[in-house]
Amino acid sequence: MDQSICPRFEKAISIMNKRWTTLIIYQLLEGSQRFCEIESSIGVSGRVLSERLKDLEKEGIVKRSVYDETPVRIEYSLTSKGESLKPALDQIQSWAENWIETSE
């Protein structure tokens, strides 16, 4: 390990590399969503989703908002740090459109 790689890049990758993280962010780029909406739209298990949302909150990428209605409503949305990942995800998307075959 001679650590020649930019530590900020490595940190970014270590966040995005965790399974589901990128899809969660991608989904939240559409607007704020509730737990079960994210769960069903990307097919992640509740166990892991709960874990990831906490991680992403800690990283300042996702914000958890509690609306004190009855019943209480909880929504997850991106912070500006999270929103600013859009260009990166857009690039991945356009790469996918150019290079990934549909039939698999």
Place this chain on the structure above:
Amino acid sequence: MDQSICPRFEKAISIMNKRWTTLIIYQLLEGSQRFCEIESSIGVSGRVLSERLKDLEKEGIVKRSVYDETPVRIEYSLTSKGESLKPALDQIQSWAENWIETSE
């Protein structure tokens, strides 16, 4: 799971999401490299590196070249499919530069 996400994007993410994959590609963007160079530059274990390189070869992202010298030299490089991930990685890098703190 109602599968509303673009399947190409999902495929792309499933490739990049595997641990070390993105760092391996990032490293190969510098030019072709040998097994042990990649291993020591990013700190991945040989076991996983071997696995990843095979996956990436299957996906057509990495090319394995055997130079029949003595001793034989084996180099890994990016195909054009692999090279074209550069803009995406560049975007991640610039996000990291703007939003990731060094002191952690």
Place this chain on the structure above:
DNA sequence: GTAATCAACTTACTTTATGTAAGCAAGTAT
């Protein structure tokens, strides 16, 4: 008013992925 249902989780347990370390074949260096 009791049963069933939903949201947002958590807990317990199983399976898969990754890490660690050692081993191996072919060659080189001393």
Place this chain on the structure above:
DNA sequence: ATACTTGCTTACATAAAGTAAGTTGATTAC
């Protein structure tokens, strides 16, 4: 002959993710 290097593979241990059931508080259905 012995030790060392590259490019791996194998066996085993630990960590992460999947599955399914359970929890709390409130809502609706009958």
